[in-house]
Structure formats: C-alpha cells, structure tokens
Amino acid sequence: MSKTATSVDSETNNSTYRLNHALEAAQKQYTSKNPNSRNAFETAKNSLPGANTRSVLFYSPFPVTLKRARGALIEDIDGHAYQDFLGEYTAGLYGHSHPKIMAAISDALKKGLTLGGPTSSEAQYASLICKRFPAIERMRFCNSGTEANILALSSARAFTNRTDILVIDGSYHGGVLSFAGESPLNIPYPTHRIQFNDSEQAAKRIRAIGSKLAAVIIEPMIGAGGCIPGESEFLMTIREETSKTGALLIFDEVMTSRHGATGLHGMLDIRPDIVTLGKYLGGGLSFGAFGGRADIVDRFDPTKTNAWSHAGTFNNNILSMTAGFTGLNEVFTTKIADSFFIQGEQFRERLKSRLNRLGLPIHLTGMGSMMALHFSSTVPTFPYAPTPIQHKIYELIHLEMMHLGQFYARRGMINLSLPVTVDMCEEFCTALIKTLERFRSEITEALKI
Numbered sequence: 001m002s003k004t005a006t007s008v009d010s011e012t013n014n015s016t017y018r019l020n021h022a023l024e025a026a027q028k029q030y031t032s033k034n035p036n037s038r039n040a041f042e043t044a045k046n047s048l049p050g051a052n053t054r055s056v057l058f059y060s061p062f063p064v065t066l067k068r069a070r071g072a073l074i075e076d077i078d079g080h081a082y083q084d085f086l087g088e089y090t091a092g093l094y095g096h097s098h099p100k101i102m103a104a105i106s107d108a109l110k111k112g113l114t115l116g117g118p119t120s121s122e123a124q125y126a127s128l129i130c131k132r133f134p135a136i137e138r139m140r141f142c143n144s145g146t147e148a149n150i151l152a153l154s155s156a157r158a159f160t161n162r163t164d165i166l167v168i169d170g171s172y173h174g175g176v177l178s179f180a181g182e183s184p185l186n187i188p189y190p191t192h193r194i195q196f197n198d199s200e201q202a203a204k205r206i207r208a209i210g211s212k213l214a215a216v217i218i219e220p221m222i223g224a225g226g227c228i229p230g231e232s233e234f235l236m237t238i239r240e241e242t243s244k245t246g247a248l249l250i251f252d253e254v255m256t257s258r259h260g261a262t263g264l265h266g267m268l269d270i271r272p273d274i275v276t277l278g279k280y281l282g283g284g285l286s287f288g289a290f291g292g293r294a295d296i297v298d299r300f301d302p303t304k305t306n307a308w309s310h311a312g313t314f315n316n317n318i319l320s321m322t323a324g325f326t327g328l329n330e331v332f333t334t335k336i337a338d339s340f341f342i343q344g345e346q347f348r349e350r351l352k353s354r355l356n357r358l359g360l361p362i363h364l365t366g367m368g369s370m371m372a373l374h375f376s377s378t379v380p381t382f383p384y385a386p387t388p389i390q391h392k393i394y395e396l397i398h399l400e401m402m403h404l405g406q407f408y409a410r411r412g413m414i415n416l417s418l419p420v421t422v423d424m425c426e427e428f429c430t431a432l433i434k435t436l437e438r439f440r441s442e443i444t445e446a447l448k449i
C-alpha cells in the first residue's frame with residue numbers, strides 16, 4: 001500500500017527528530033565556544049557578502065576565524081588549537097611554515113619582488129616540473145588552478161579549431177568551471193556532461209559529439225566531489241575515444257598531482273594531452289600551471305608567427321616560483337612522494353576498518369593522502385548531491401569533531417599533510433569513531449528514510 005504524503009511527513013519528522021535535536025545542541029555549544037569568531041563573522045559581513053570571499057570556506061553556523069598555524073596545528077582567535085586534517089583542501093601539503101620553504105621565501109624577498117622581466121626562477125621550476133610529470137613536455141605558469149583549466153580548455157579549442165567540451169557531472173575545475181549543479185557564473189563553453197566511471201556512456205557521447213568536441217576535462221580521481229577514484233577502464237576508454245575523434249584529453253591534476261612521484265597520470269600510466277596543476281605546487285603561495293604535448297604548448301612560443309598570447313602579470317612571481325621549486329625539489333622529492341602515498345593508503349585502510357566495525361552506513365573513499373566520508377549505504381562511484389539529511393549529519397559530525405580539536409572539511413574531505421604524525425592520525429581516528437558511536441542512533445534513524 002502506498003504511503004500518504006502526511007504519513008511520509010510524520011515518519012520523516014520522527015526519524016530526524018533526534019538528529020535535529022543533536023544538531024541544535026552542537027550548534028549552541030559551538031557558538032558559545034567561539035564568541036570572537038562569531039563577532040569577526042558579523043563584522044566582516046559589512047564588507048564581504050556573508051563574511052566570505054571564498055565560497056568553500058563557509059560552514060554553518062559560521063566558520064572559526066584562524067589566527068596562525070605551524071606544522072599541522074592550527075589556532076583560531078578564540079584560543080582553540082586543532083589538528084589540521086584539512087590541509088588547505090590539498091594546497092597545504094607541506095604543512096604550515098615549512099622551514100626550508102620559509103628560508104627560500106626570505107631569500108627571495110631580499111632580492112626584490114615584481115622585477116618586470118624573466119628570472120631564472122621560472123625556468124628552473126619549469127624544468128623540474130617537466131622532468132617530474134611524464135605527460136608534461138612543455139608548460140606555462142599562471143596564478144590559480146581555475147586559470148590553468150580555463151587556459152587548458154581555451155588552448156584545446158584553439159588547437160583543434162572545435163567548440164565543445166565534455167565534463168563529468170558533479171566535477172569541479174574552478175570558480176567558473178563548476179559542474180555540480182548549474183552555476184550561472186560558468187564560462188559559456190558549449191558543455192556536455194557524462195557520469196563518472198560510466199565507460200559505455202563516455203564512449204557513446206564522445207562519438208556522438210564527434211568533430212565538434214575540442215576536449216574532455218577530467219580529474220583522474222574526483223577531488224571536491226568526494227575523493228572518488230576513476231576506474232582504469234573508464235579513464236582508458238576516454239583516452240582511446242578522444243584520440244580517435246581528435247579531441248584533446250585534459251587531466252586536471254590540481255589536487256591529484258600529489259599522488260606518487262609522477263602524479264596520478266604517471267601512476268596510472270595514462271598520457272593526457274594536457275595536464276593542469278595548482279595548490280601545493282605553489283609551496284603555500286598562489287599558483288597555477290598547465291602543460292603537456294610540446295606541439296600544443298609550443299603554440300605559445302612568442303618567437304613564432306601567429307603565436308598565441310598569454311600574458312599574466314604574476315605568472316612568474318618570484319615568491320611562488322621560489323617556494324614552489326624549493327618544496328618540490330627539496331621537500332616533496334620523488335622518494336617522499338611515493339612513501340607519502342603509501343602512508344595515506346595505510347591510514348585510509350586503518351580508518352576504514354574501524355568504520356566498518358561500527359556497522360553504520362558510512363564509507364571512506366579516496367587514494368593516497370586524500371579521502372572523504374560518505375553517509376550512504378553504498379560506496380559512491382560518481383559525485384552526487386548530498387540530501388538535506390546527509391548535510392545535517394555532515395554538520396553534526398563536523399561540529400563535534402571541531403569540539404574535539406579536529407579540523408577537516410565540512411563535506412567530509414580529509415587530507416593529510418607532511419607534518420601529520422602517526423599519533424595525530426590515531427587521535428583523529430579515535431575522535432571520529434567516538435563521535436560516530438555517540439550519534440549512532442541519530443544517524444541510523446535519520447538515514448533509514
């Protein structure tokens with residue numbers, strides 16, 4: 001017999017009653033513990049919309065205002081310290097204030113900023129990046145991951161003399177390239193979407209768009225959309241089909257280039273035509289880069305006739321070039337990158353088995369040092385929009401974890417950084433398990449709907 005709307009409503013209310021109640025209590029506790037952050041939030045609202053200039057940094061009821069950080073510890077303006085398992089959404093790979101990077105930045109400062117000409121720092125860093133990432137024969141710097149992806153897509157359209165792009169539904173490639181829902185701010189490229197990890201659909205769509213398709217842009221592991229690894233058959237299908245139709249394959253490795261010594265494309269042994277980079281590769285400063293096949297990137301060569309022009313006042317800014325180079329050359333060496341990947345895998349497996357023992361509908365997905373929690377009964381294989389109830393669970397667990405001194409992303413993303421120790425990992429796992437156990441019945445009741 002089908003349920004009436006009223007009986008569904010009252011069942012929903014009953015099953016979320018305890019969750020709502022727990023969330024209200026957690027919000028109250030958080031608000032009373034963070035009066036300075038709350039005031040800072042209220043004041044900043046006068047000039048910044050919602051006190052925010054970077055959408056991802058907002059979480060309800062208001063984010064804590066951060067004061068300083070060192071290693072993998074962060075402090076807010078109310079005097080609380082947190083273990084940093086956010087790692088600045090992967091940009092904070094080196095932790096905060098790595099001494100080698102700090103020394104390199106101070107040295108660079110002494111030589112002067114914004115010199116207005118090429119310096120040896122960009123050439124030195126470009127050479128290291130080209131050696132490190134197998135698909136990058138030639139490259140260019142810019143200032144953010146968003147810019148790198150815009151330039152990669154525009155280059156692909158110019159190179160192929162085609163118009164359309166194909167993206168993964170639910171993916172994120174930057175502030176104006178957001179494909180989770182419909183963003184009115186997106187660049188109006190003619191855009192097609194496919195579901196992540198659906199090889200059959202990918203092949204069909206690439207063939208159907210045919211000679212109009214300039215590029216497919218894809219993260220080999222979806223980052224912001226839930227740390228969901230791409231299945232190798234899926235990625236290989238896209239590689240093969242784009243080659244057949246003459247479209248370019250762009251791997252957005254803004255986050256995933258931290259996986260192993262050669263980035264995720266190197267680890268998977270797939271050769272995209274263009275790779276985009278960002279985040280940690282700026283050594284903690286603003287950064288973006290794109291590179292790939294020499295015959296594509298060489299179109300920017302200003303000594304050639306009809307070269308593509310790509311200016312950018314801060315493309316070669318000395319601080320990002322120096323910090324980025326020192327980080328990759330001296331800290332995140334190929335050896336460290338390989339062992340850091342293994343360390344991440346081991347941490348995820350440990351946490352996963354403890355989560356499994358809880359018997360709750362929770363999954364942990366990811367690769368290496370990047371992972372994400374999902375409150376669902378099945379392991380997600382493509383990005384999805386969380387339901388309002390899942391949002392509430394994420395909020396409850398996040399606020400309670402902050403209460404226990406653990407800092408990670410509201411949406412469940414956890415990123416390791418180099419200074420995170422085994423003891424810190426253990427403390428994080430224990431806090432998470434304790435929190436989930438405490439709210440076991442609220443979660444199970446609410447997710448039964």
Ligand SMILES: Cc1ncc(COP(=O)(O)O)c(C=O)c1O
Nearest residue numbers: 144145146172173174254255278
């Ligand atoms: C996969 C991916 N691409 C691109 C970007 C955009 O980089 P940026 O924030 O430096 O513009 C992000 C940022 O989170 C990202 O995760």
